[in-house]
Amino acid sequence: MESMSVESMSVESMSVESMSMELEQSGILQETDEFAIETIHLSKFFGKEKQIRAVDNLNLQVKKGEVFGFVGPNGAGKTTTMKMLIGLLEPSEGSGKVAGFDIVREVINIRETTGVLPEPAGFYDNLTARQNLRFYAKLYNIEPGVREKRIVNLLETVGLTRAIDQKTGGFSTGMRKRFGLAQALVNEPSVLFLDEPTSGIDPLGAQMMRDLIKELNRSKGVTVFLSSHSMEEVEEICDHIAIIAKGKLLAAGSVEDLRDMIREKEGVHYLLEVQDIPLSEAAEAVKNVEGVTAFDIRDRTLHVSAKMKLRTEIAKAVKKAGGTVSMFEEEEMNLQKLFLKIIEGA
Numbered sequence: 450m451e452s453m454s455v456e457s458m459s460v461e462s463m464s465v466e467s468m469s470m471e472l473e474q475s476g477i478l479q480e481t482d483e484f485a486i487e488t489i490h491l492s493k494f495f496g497k498e499k500q501i502r503a504v505d506n507l508n509l510q511v512k513k514g515e516v517f518g519f520v521g522p523n524g525a526g527k528t529t530t531m532k533m534l535i536g537l538l539e540p541s542e543g544s545g546k547v548a549g550f551d552i553v554r555e556v557i558n559i560r561e562t563t564g565v566l567p568e569p570a571g572f573y574d575n576l577t578a579r580q581n582l583r584f585y586a587k588l589y590n591i592e593p594g595v596r597e598k599r600i601v602n603l604l605e606t607v608g609l610t611r612a613i614d615q616k617t618g619g620f621s622t623g624m625r626k627r628f629g630l631a632q633a634l635v636n637e638p639s640v641l642f643l644d645e646p647t648s649g650i651d652p653l654g655a656q657m658m659r660d661l662i663k664e665l666n667r668s669k670g671v672t673v674f675l676s677s678h679s680m681e682e683v684e685e686i687c688d689h690i691a692i693i694a695k696g697k698l699l700a701a702g703s704v705e706d707l708r709d710m711i712r713e714k715e716g717v718h719y720l721l722e723v724q725d726i727p728l729s730e731a732a733e734a735v736k737n738v739e740g741v742t743a744f745d746i747r748d749r750t751l752h753v754s755a756k757m758k759l760r761t762e763i764a765k766a767v768k769k770a771g772g773t774v775s776m777f778e779e780e781e782m783n784l785q786k787l788f789l790k791i792i793e794g795a
């Protein structure tokens with residue numbers, strides 16, 4: 450759709466469906482165009498008897514232009530998945546596409562259009578930052594004029610201007626991560642793979658990295674696929690998230706989608722403060738609302754568990770009993786809590 454002008458998209462006499470059908474038939478709009486990354490039954494098995502199922506039947510879809518978080522416990526299969534997506538490991542089963550290219554047959558195209566920050570990142574430590582980037586830029590056949598300017602710009606972007614002629618061997622963990630990001634950007638990729646981009650760096654450095662990732666995504670439309678153990682980080686910067694454990698996909702969607710998933714499974718928990726009547730009376734009234742499964746009075750707060758969202762019904766019941774609701778909140782379910790619930794028992 451990017452290349453279409455507004456004029457060419459006259460919709461006066463066409464429904465959206467018939468228009469997209471026409472576009473699909475004409476080949477302009479293909480279903481896969483929407484995705485920067487897609488995997489179908491992607492699997493990787495290790496060991497003589499293929500007994501280690503590092504990645505097991507993974508179906509993923511990452512939309513173009515989004516920041517996608519890939520999370521899971523140690524050994525879940527995140528790095529193995531990324532390695533298959535960038536052509537470093539061949540899948541045992543299944544297939545995948547990155548930027549429209551097949552991850553087995555079109556690895557060279559994938560290398561050209563993607564950038565990778567691996568964990569751990571490896572550089573030529575006896576070379577300076579500039580020399581390292583020059584080396585990578587040469588691999589991409591970037592002409593010297595463009596190359597030298599880009600090197601300076603990239604190091605400025607990641608805050609390493611002053612270290613441009615220092616050997617990377619002397620870099621701190623935070624500097625190495627930021628330098629790794631600069632290296633991943635040498636070929637101006639449209640898809641960026643970041644394996645734990647902030648692990649081991651201090652809070653300030655981590656925030657800088659997150660801001661950089663957001664900015665790259667916002668200003669250049671780069672699709673970012675990142676793994677992380679920080680749920681706070683993922684919640685802050687990712688549009689969509691996939692949770693993986695023991696090679697299997699457990700859940701995918703926005704944080705709100707994951708919240709809905711847990712709500713459906715475990716119900717909703719509300720906290721209420723009530724004036725004008727004793728809490729015990731409010732509790733009696735709430736108890737009779739259909740769908741309320743439990744209640745408890747703690748710290749002058751009424752805790753209510755319900756099968757589904759019952760905000761209005763609960764508020765009405767309290768009011769009918771003569772009470773005034775002065776505080777009504779749904780118990781906070783941040784990604785950290787959702788993550789723990791989702792991987793529980795996996």
Ligand SMILES: Nc1ncnc2c1ncn2[C@@H]1O[C@H](COP(=O)(O)OP(=O)(O)OP(=O)(O)O)[C@@H](O)[C@H]1O
Nearest residue numbers: 495496501503521522523524525526527528529530
């Ligand atoms: N080359 C290999 N040979 C055998 N087993 C491997 C190999 N690479 C990975 N594995 C196994 O595959 C599983 C997934 O590992 P992977 O490194 O992908 O996990 P991860 O999610 O990246 O974990 P972490 O959060 O610790 O980085 C683990 O059980 C690991 O031991």
Ligand SMILES: [Mg+2]
Nearest residue numbers: 527528529568
């Ligand atoms: Mg890993």
